[in-house]
Amino acid sequence: MSAVKELDTPAVTIRLDIMEDNIRRVQAHLAKHGIGNRPHIKTHKIPAIGKLQMQAGAMGITCQKIGEVEVFVDAGVADDILLTFNILGQAKTDRLMALCRRAPGLAVVLDNEVVARELSIAGARHGVDVRFLVECDTGFGRTGVQTPAAAFDLARLAARLPRMQFRGLMTFPNREPTTREFFERALALFKGAGMPVPVVSGGGTPALFTAQNIPMLTEHRAGTCVFNDVMVVSSGTATWDNCAMRVRATVVSRPTDGRAILDCGTKVLTSDQYGQKGFGHVLEYPEAVVGNLSEEHGIVDLSACAERPQVGEIVHVVPNHCCVVSNMVDELYGVRGEAVEVVWPVAARGRVR
Ligand SMILES: Cc1ncc(COP(=O)(O)O)c(C=O)c1O
Structure with a gap:
């Protein structure tokens, strides 16, 4: 174990006490409302943190990419x-089918017939059943079928294809009241046809503590809440005290009285402002x-600050996203008090395929 003060900068640190509290609070909230907790691991990409979430009571995990699933299945999370x-594409469906064999609880979302047919052909090719959820766009404007009727039609079409097993409906993020209204209408169609919908999956950290207002949700997928960030604080879902990730940075220059330069630029904080001001x-x-x-430079305007940092001073930046x-980064540093307690390789870093 080394001392935090010896950590060279820039370093992405995680306050372990805060992260542990975040994991506990999220699990307790969802459990209280009878909603399954399926944390999204894209936030940390670290199997050891996934295991902590599972030990706290998560029902399973969410991944965005096959490469993430591979890392987390390999690690037995x-x-x-x-x-x-x-x-x-066959490169991906072959990998997915191999994973379906290894992780029998694996399910995948789809929002169109082309994907459904490719998955079915891959399932038949590999002799594997493919469990799928239909993704619904309930107001975000990204992926997802556009209407409850389209969700029902796609589910029915895909479920009739060889090797395809319908598991339920999914959305991101929960939006009120549109998500509830969309699912109400969709579930009525499935009920009318006598088609069970075992899973209704919602998601998003800003929607986490109000997930219970969408009574049909069987599970919720939140990722950011394990660390929190500027976006989550500005949404009112967390405070700075709930933000576990802090970029430890050095003030390397004070070119003017009103400006400081940090040794963290886009290669650490990224240029993703996530709808917020600043970085x-x-x-x-x-x-x-x-x-x-x-x-490599973070350019900081100090004009509103009564106190101003010196060259060589260490500061901690909560990122926007x-x-x-x-x-x-290759590693995250888990810190407790003055000690670096754990160094985690970011095992699923860069797994974008
Ligand atoms: C499909 C899906 N589910 C869940 C999440 C988790 O959302 P959040 O990071 O706001 O908790 C995301 C985040 O991008 C997502 O894309």
Whole structure:
């Protein structure tokens, strides 16, 4: 174990006490409302953290990419996995079928007939049953069928294809009231046809503590809540005290009285502003504005700060979007008090296929 003060910068640190509390609070909230907790591992990409979430009571995990599923199955984190991405092309369907054999609880989402037919052909080719959920766009405007009738039609079509097993409906993120209204209408269609819908899966950290307002949800997928970030704080779902990820950075220059330069730029904080102003929140100087980044420089406007940092000073920046920051570095440092307790390789870093 080494001392935090010896950590070279920039370093992406995780306050273990805060992360553990986040895992506990999320699990307790969903359990209280009888909703399964299926954390999205894209936020941390670290099997050891997935295991902590499973030990706390998660029913399974969510992955966005086959490469993430491979890493987490190899590490024995969970059998019950939902892959929330349309899978296309034989290179991917072959890998998916191999995973279906290894993790019998694996299910995948789809939102169109082309994907359904490819999965069915792959299932037949490999002699494997493919469990699928239909993804529904309930207001976000990304992937997903557009109407309850389209969800029903696609589920029925896909379920009739060889090797395809319908498991339920999925959306991201929960939006009120549109998500509830969409699912109400969709479930009525399935009920009318006598077609069971065992799973209704919602998601998103800002929607986590109100997931119970969508009574048909059987499970919720949240990722960011394990660390939290500027986006989550601005949504009102967390406070700075709930933010476990902090980029430890050095003030390398003070070119003017009103400006500080940090040694973390887009290669650590990324240029993903996630709908927020600036590029992060400096905990020691809350009035400071990380207004601009170049690759290796964080350019901080200090004009609103009464106190201003010196060259050589260490500061901690909560990023706007913690999930993309994990993907930028080889290791995350788990710290408790003054000690670095654990160094985690970011095992699923870069697994974008
Ligand atoms: C399909 C899906 N489910 C769940 C999540 C988790 O959302 P959050 O990171 O807001 O918790 C995401 C995040 O991008 C997602 O894309």
